[in-house]
Amino acid sequence: MTRRAPCPVIAIVGAGFSGTMVATHLLREARSPLRVVLIERAETAGVGIAYREQSDRHLLNVRAEGMSAFPDQPGHFLRWLADYRGDDALVNPSAFVPRRLYGQYLRDVLATAADQAQRDVRLEIVHGEVTGCTAGQARTTLRLASGSTIEADRVVLAIGNPGPADPPVDDRQFFSSPKYQSHAWSMQGLISLRRDDAVLLVGSGLTTLDWIASLAERGHRGAIHVVSRRGLLPRVHQPAARHVLGFDPAQAAPNVRALMRLIRAEVADVIAGGGDWRSVMDALRPHGQTLWQRLPRPEQLRFLRHARTWWDIHRHRAAPRNLETVQRLIDQGQLQLLAARPVAFVERGDAVDVHLRPRGRADIVIRSVQRVVNCTGPDSNYRRLNHPLLNTLREQGLASVDDIGLGLLTDASGRLLQRDGAPSPTLFTVGPPRKGELWETTAVPEIRQQAQALARELLVMPDSLRNEAGDARSVASGLGLTPA
Numbered sequence: 001m002t003r004r005a006p007c008p009v010i011a012i013v014g015a016g017f018s019g020t021m022v023a024t025h026l027l028r029e030a031r032s033p034l035r036v037v038l039i040e041r042a043e044t045a046g047v048g049i050a051y052r053e054q055s056d057r058h059l060l061n062v063r064a065e066g067m068s069a070f071p072d073q074p075g076h077f078l079r080w081l082a083d084y085r086g087d088d089a090l091v092n093p094s095a096f097v098p099r100r101l102y103g104q105y106l107r108d109v110l111a112t113a114a115d116q117a118q119r120d121v122r123l124e125i126v127h128g129e130v131t132g133c134t135a136g137q138a139r140t141t142l143r144l145a146s147g148s149t150i151e152a153d154r155v156v157l158a159i160g161n162p163g164p165a166d167p168p169v170d171d172r173q174f175f176s177s178p179k180y181q182s183h184a185w186s187m188q189g190l191i192s193l194r195r196d197d198a199v200l201l202v203g204s205g206l207t208t209l210d211w212i213a214s215l216a217e218r219g220h221r222g223a224i225h226v227v228s229r230r231g232l233l234p235r236v237h238q239p240a241a242r243h244v245l246g247f248d249p250a251q252a253a254p255n256v257r258a259l260m261r262l263i264r265a266e267v268a269d270v271i272a273g274g275g276d277w278r279s280v281m282d283a284l285r286p287h288g289q290t291l292w293q294r295l296p297r298p299e300q301l302r303f304l305r306h307a308r309t310w311w312d313i314h315r316h317r318a319a320p321r322n323l324e325t326v327q328r329l330i331d332q333g334q335l336q337l338l339a340a341r342p343v344a345f346v347e348r349g350d351a352v353d354v355h356l357r358p359r360g361r362a363d364i365v366i367r368s369v370q371r372v373v374n375c376t377g378p379d380s381n382y383r384r385l386n387h388p389l390l391n392t393l394r395e396q397g398l399a400s401v402d403d404i405g406l407g408l409l410t411d412a413s414g415r416l417l418q419r420d421g422a423p424s425p426t427l428f429t430v431g432p433p434r435k436g437e438l439w440e441t442t443a444v445p446e447i448r449q450q451a452q453a454l455a456r457e458l459l460v461m462p463d464s465l466r467n468e469a470g471d472a473r474s475v476a477s478g479l480g481l482t483p484a
């Protein structure tokens with residue numbers, strides 16, 4: 001069945017934070033008829049991977065005061081929390097609140113925008129997976145796994161982060177075993193886990209901390225082995241004074257080693273003055289995109305090889321409560337953290353022997369466990385992704401991957417660059433798929449700004465883009481979205 005649009009249609013594929021916020025801004029700001037179609041393959045639209053229904057132990061890793069969905073209303077989430085809890089006094093701006101609550105907030109934000117939209121501006125939520133796409137100069141046809149199609153004048157890919165890659169071992173047979181969970185973002189595997197089972201978590205980032213929190217919540221008694229290349233955990237959040245950088249990131253040498261020296265010197269100064277290194281990391285954050293974009297490709301690769309883990313553990317910090325749990329389990333001897341990488345998985349009865357090569361050593365140690373969970377976070381290589389929609393876009397030359405493989409190539413507004421380098425007249429993306437271009441584009445503080453800017457771009461076509469897109473002037477006036 002093909003549904004033909006009675007009025008201009010903007011389709012958004014993916015209803016996580018990125019897609020939900022692009023839809024919200026379109027609904028709030030459109031001043032002429034518009035149909036916003038938000039398509040989500042998961043059961044609940046509006047929450048994405050991070051903020052769906054889950055344990056209250058899974059906390060935001062940004063303080064409540066930093067999580068407003070709107071860049072120009074910093075207190076919006078705090079006000080929502082106060083209304084939700086019915087008492088301002090219960091809302092602590094510095095708290096790390098359950099992510100589940102944030103999902104509820106996002107659904108409310110979207111519902112309110114839909115309710116308050118102009119009469120001819122409508123939201124339609126479609127459940128299903130978009131698996132294919134055919135784009136013309138003016139209209140795009142999206143194909144869903146169910147066989148139905150949706151025609152749209154503009155399409156936004158808000159498809160989030162890729163799933164994790166399996167650990168690189170020669171024999172991949174184990175990855176189809178029920179003892180292996182490839183996707184740690186689902187806690188489904190906990191249901192069949194027995195209390196005394198030994199578990200091995202691959203990776204030691206924020207997702208690992210979620211798993212540890214859930215195991216602790218269930219009173220798990222079995223051994224917990226945490227294994228990652230460097231064996232480093234995220235650093236803890238602590239209050240840190242506001243700091244003004246002593247150097248201008250836009251003028252700093254575009255060289256990783258020089259940048260690291262500058263940052264270390266700045267941290268040493270701050271600590272010598274009685275301050276905290278976190279002040280420097282927080283002051284760097286608004287400049288993350290500039291710093292990344294100024295690095296030539298070989299330097300970006302150097303950063304990924306040598307500095308990324310260091311950057312990640314300081315930049316993506318954890319709520320204190322989560323690290324307290326880890327420390328308690330270490331102290332009790334239940335949790336072991338090891339700097340090592342898995343080299344083989346050998347199934348043996350109800351267990352699997354995980355062969356590990358400890359960092360800097362040639363020998364192998366073996367951990368025998370009942371379950372292995374891959375907590376390594378998003379795959380950072382778009383080239384090997386198996387995402388049906390992206391596959392068809394790339395096959396048709398409608399999208400291309402940056403040469404490091406971190407994401408999709410886009411122009412400054414998020415318009416996809418086609419294989420020939422021309423900006424697409426109809427296809428856009430937002431959030432994590434822009435990582436290759438922006439680096440800092442995976443968390444709320446960056447995405448909320450991008451989502452607002454993209455919605456405005458979709459509603460008003462600047463002259464330069466109309467010219468580049470050939471017949472886009474007639475498309476734009478046909479959309480009825482340009483101001484009179």
Ligand SMILES: Cc1cc2nc3c(=O)[nH]c(=O)nc-3n(C[C@H](O)[C@H](O)[C@H](O)COP(=O)(O)OP(=O)(O)OC[C@H]3O[C@@H](n4cnc5c(N)ncnc54)[C@H](O)[C@@H]3O)c2cc1C
Pocket residue numbers: 013014015016017018019020039040041042047048049050051059060061062099128129130131158159160161185207389430431432442443444445447
């Ligand atoms: C576990 C976790 C915790 C996090 N915690 C925080 C935090 O506390 N603070 C913070 O600022 N950031 C956090 N982040 C970062 C997070 O990535 C961003 O905040 C934001 O949620 C990203 O939203 P998104 O919509 O781009 O991606 P996602 O949340 O991944 O949403 C993408 C959506 O697209 C859907 N989709 C994909 N392909 C298709 C298709 N073909 N058809 C239909 N639907 C499709 C997916 O089902 C998914 O719902 C966290 C991330 C994770 C994974």
